[in-house]
Amino acid sequence: MRHGLSCLQAIPFLYAGLLVPLSDAQAQALPGDAKPSCVVDSPMFKSWFDAGTVSLDGTVGPADSLNFPDTPNCSFYQWSARMFLWLSSPTTPRFGGTGKVFESPAFFDVSPLDPSNHRTFIPHSSSPLSVASIRTPQHGPNDLPVTMSNTGALFEVVTPPAGPEGRPLVQDLSGKVSEVGRVEVDAGQSKANLFDPDDKKITAFPDAAAAQPASNAGGAQIGIAREFSVGGKTFLLDAAGNVVQTEVGQANTAGVLLSQNNSLVYYVTTVNDVFAYMVTGGANGGISPAPTQFPITQADLDKVSAFAKANQKAIAAPEVLAIELKTSWVDASSIADLSKYITMEATVPTFDMSDPKKWTVNGQKTVQLAMVGMHLVGSTKGHPEMIWATFEHADNVPVGAYTYHDTAGNVKTVAQASSGAWLFSAGNLNPTDAFNAMAAQFESENIIPAEGSSGVAPSNTIRWKSWGAVSGVSPNPIDGSDTASNTEIIAINNSVRSQLAAGDVRANYVFVGATWTIGGAAPTAFNQVGTNMLANSTMETYQQGTSAADKGSNCFSCHRSNQVGVSHVYRELNPLF
Incomplete structure (x- = not known):
């Protein structure tokens, strides 16, 4: 008998005797009086x-x-x-x-x-x-990891390349490429400003047009969010520089x-x-x-x-x-x-x-x-x-x-x-x-x-x-x-x-x-x-x-x-x- 297991997306499970068998659970009960609108005779x-x-x-x-x-x-x-x-x-x-x-x-x-x-x-x-x-x-459709905001919006997550000092790189609308030294979020946790290592504000967030998904023809609309890890904190920002707020744990796409x-x-x-x-x-x-x-x-x-x-x-x-x-x-x-x-x-x-x-x-x-x-x-x-x-x-x-x-x-x-x-x-x-x-x-x-x-x-x-x-x-x-x-x-x-x-x-x-x-x-x-x-x-x-x-x-x-x-x-x- 073939008992092989090979995963496209696989998660391991816990060992070391910490697994406790479940009680003999009853299967989820479905209503027995549903109208027979679709059956197999x-x-x-x-x-x-x-x-x-x-x-x-x-x-x-x-x-x-x-x-x-x-x-x-x-x-x-x-x-x-x-x-x-x-x-x-x-x-x-x-x-x-x-x-x-x-x-x-x-x-x-x-x-x-x-x-x-x-x-x-x-x-x-x-x-x-x-x-x-x-x-x-x-x-998602561009083979990028997907996350969901706390408003139910879907985003594919892009991690910007790192610069010489290991900080994320961003290109402003003038074409200038800078490393991100810090991210400043407003009091409402909705808008972010990016600053370079010399603490100069990066004048515009990366080209919004290029940050859009390749296709939005089907399913829920999916935007592109960039993940910035700066100063020990991680921020997800959409194409306009807005903070993508997620539910607990959902900012990370490898749950x-x-x-x-x-x-x-x-x-x-x-x-x-x-x-x-x-x-x-x-x-x-x-x-x-x-x-x-x-x-x-x-x-x-x-x-x-x-x-x-x-x-x-x-x-x-x-x-x-x-x-x-x-x-x-x-x-x-x-x-x-x-x-x-x-x-x-x-x-x-x-x-x-x-x-x-x-x-x-x-x-x-x-x-x-x-x-x-x-x-x-x-x-x-x-x-x-x-x-x-x-x-x-x-x-x-x-x-x-x-x-x-x-x-x-x-x-x-x-x-x-x-x-x-x-x-x-x-x-x-x-x-x-x-x-x-x-x-x-x-x-x-x-x-x-x-x-x-x-x-x-x-x-x-x-x-x-x-x-x-x-x-x-x-x-x-x-x-x-x-x-x-x-x-x-x-x-x-x-x-x-x-x-x-x-x-x-x-x-x-x-x-x-x-x-x-x-x-x-x-x-x-x-x-x-x-x-x-x-x-x-x-x-x-x-x-x-x-x-x-x-x-x-x-x-x-x-x-x-x-x-x-x-x-x-x-x-x-x-x-x-």
Whole structure:
């Protein structure tokens, strides 16, 4: 069985016997009386299984993305649910290997960036793989780390180059380049003035035009903020020199998420064989002209299949088209009942924690991990921008208040939970408790310093947009109300989870939602549909805003294309051969 783990963006977790198993938590309860506005009927659900009937941990076949119905919204949610069940099914001879389908030889892990800013494919093998990187910044459309202001605005963060004395450099509007000797912020903490080492005011902040993002066509608008570290303090300034104020911990874009039992989280990026051979053929000339979009038609797929065949490679399930996954994991020893979790093994770093305010890597160890989240992204007929879906373990976090329609059509409200046995929040919460405030962040590949004065520690995490839609914020008016959207997601969860065999591990994961664009067009602020305020509490922890009313980020805030560049890793990958 392949138990490898190789991360695009990976975080280590805590060792040294400090992990305390959680109590046997009850899974997050979904309303059982939601209007069945999106379901998978029994004949359809049975047809998903290879055996034609539902069985405990039975193997599910993949969705046929080439013949995707493309009927909003339910067919998108059905596609998402089926693909999750397929990927987390036991593998079959069709895909090879042992373990889950996403662990099979039909998939490749993606390495962290190397010094040349490239990534490599890591074939799935029979032994655990070491994790080389421990980073988790969210990246924007320009591949820069993203942070959020306390008003909910998104910024990509640029670190100015250093001058001869090690201070940040800035160019004023006259073209003069100066080192920044100090930063002076006004009493309102809103405007900053920069001074050179001779304490002369730098007459104008750096060229505002050049500091704008390359594209603002889709998703939330993202500006550029420059990070100045001067005199032991760090300031984020926008293109006009305004101070970008952030919530506690969110100024640093390399935040670390810890469970309540001190297990840090690992992130793994994986792609399927269609994705891998498409990258390779496009890069080495084997597919000419190089593809500009992910495959959505038989003709697109035929080019990738022909290239694979010419190189003595086989594509296990060509009809699924291109798939990219990002999964999140915690140390299995922190979980009381592992039967409720999908698990795998990995070789991971251990830490010297003698200084509670700074952990340093001191070795490695092979351990078992438990999956807490999955982003599932795939191309389908009519959708080169890809469908963006996400799943979480039901015991991860509390969720914000939401509304839904019951079977009689009445609007019902579910209040924000205040108690529960959650992985990433305390068991008893007050309305005034702070959420999603990072308590640790990365200083380097091998060091984790505390974000605050109390040392590296867990904090309370919430999923503000419970099912990816918020009243007054989303979804787009063309896609209906947030109440109707929530009802669809709850209904398909109830439908799928209730039909799985008793004890099936996959029933412990909830479908949070999926988003796409109208007609597969490049994302704009007006064509994103489905649950287009989607966030996973373990992957967009610090980009959700500070309440359910904050717009925050969504998938298309950073993935702003219907070209291959919609995948950040696509353009960074070295070919397989």
